[in-house]
Amino acid sequence: xxxxxxxxxxxxxxxxxxxxxxxxxxxxxxxxxxxxxxxxxxxxxxxxxxxxxxxxxxxxxxxxxxxxxxxxxxxxxxxxxxxxxxxxxxxxxxxxxxxxxxxxxxxxxxxxxxxxxxxxxxxxxxxxxxxxxxxxxxxxxxxxxxxxxxxxxxxxxxxxxxxxxxxxxxxxxxxxxxxxxxxxxxxxxxxxxxxxxxxxxxxxxxxxxxxxxxxxxxxxxxxxxxxxxxxxxxxxxxxxxxxxxxxxxxx
Numbered sequence: 001x002x003x004x005x006x007x008x009x010x011x012x013x014x015x016x017x018x019x020x021x022x023x024x025x026x027x028x029x030x031x032x033x034x035x036x037x038x039x040x041x042x043x044x045x046x047x048x049x050x051x052x053x054x055x056x057x058x059x060x061x062x063x064x065x066x067x068x069x070x071x072x073x074x075x076x077x078x079x080x081x082x083x084x085x086x087x088x089x090x091x092x093x094x095x096x097x098x099x100x101x102x103x104x105x106x107x108x109x110x111x112x113x114x115x116x117x118x119x120x121x122x123x124x125x126x127x128x129x130x131x132x133x134x135x136x137x138x139x140x141x142x143x144x145x146x147x148x149x150x151x152x153x154x155x156x157x158x159x160x161x162x163x164x165x166x167x168x169x170x171x172x173x174x175x176x177x178x179x180x181x182x183x184x185x186x187x188x189x190x191x192x193x194x195x196x197x198x199x200x201x202x203x204x205x206x207x208x209x210x211x212x213x214x215x216x217x218x219x220x221x222x223x224x225x226x227x228x229x230x231x232x233x234x235x236x237x238x239x240x241x242x243x244x245x246x247x248x249x250x251x
Contacts, residue, residue: 008203011037016054016207020214022154023058023179024065025172025222026233035151036244044150049195051151052187053204054211059180061215066173071166077133078157078178081140086182088141089148090189096149103249105146109155109242113235116162136160147182148189152245154179155238172222 015034022034034054038047139160147153157178161171190196225233 008206012050012203012207013210015051016210017214017217019051019054020058020061020211020216021218021221022214023055023176024062024215024218025220025225026218036248045193045195046197046200048151049190049197049200050203050207052183052190052195053201054207055151055179056183056187057208057211058215059176059183061212062176062219063180065219066169066176069169069173070177071161071164071170071174074136074161074164074166075174075177077136078140078143078160078174079181081137081142082144082147082178082182083185085141085144086148086185086189087144089145090193092145093149093193099249102150102152102245105152105155106242106245106249108159109238109245112155112159112162113239113242116235143178144182147179148186153182155241158238168222 015037018037019034035047035051038050042050139156143153143156143160146156154175157175161174164171166174
């Protein structure tokens with residue numbers, strides 16, 4: 001496919017904008033859907049190779065707004081698990097059926113939203129105890145693995161961090177720094193596996209301004225949207241992206 005074809009314009013621009021808005025202001029919960037959009041026009045490995053530099057650009061654009069506002073204890077646990085999780089994803093890339101992973105992530109995302117709604121309705125009284133370090137590290141492994149194979153670590157990060165009952169800014173800052181670190185590691189491995197080509201980098205140059213624009217919009221929306229509405233929107237994003245993953249897996 002020609003690097004700057006109309007198909008790239010039609011799919012790449014919305015994907016870059018969507019990823020920027022999601023990662024810049026709404027905790028990355030739906031940013032991986034951009035890779036799914038690109039997969040409509042490209043092979044999965046190429047779609048991942050196109051998307052990662054854009055995600056890294058969004059990370060860098062987002063960091064100044066949230067610098068040192070993250071929850072370091074939670075970030076540390078997720079990164080401790082995220083490194084081996086990312087390596088595990090690299091080892092199993094191409095050997096495991098990613099539809100199974102999509103189905104699991106989608107089910108977790110939908111299940112978490114149902115659980116949150118049930119708590120709000122008083123059906124369950126859970127989440128009142130501190131989560132353990134083991135849970136944080138386990139979540140990190142899952143985030144690293146799913147992030148490597150489909151840039152789909154956002155929902156698992158949301159499941160863990162939202163369960164920690166952080167403020168919206170602390171939650172957002174934590175996702176930004178976690179995925180910045182994991183994406184740097186992924187970039188090294190992607191390069192070694194040949195995911196980056198002249199064609200993918202050409203497309204990156206064209207889409208970069210749209211990714212930055214989306215990030216700017218997301219950061220402004222983050223500061224304008226009330227906390228309760230913010231988390232409501234996050235649950236909607238989890239529902240939509242979880243449903244999309246399940247649909248992709250079963251069809």
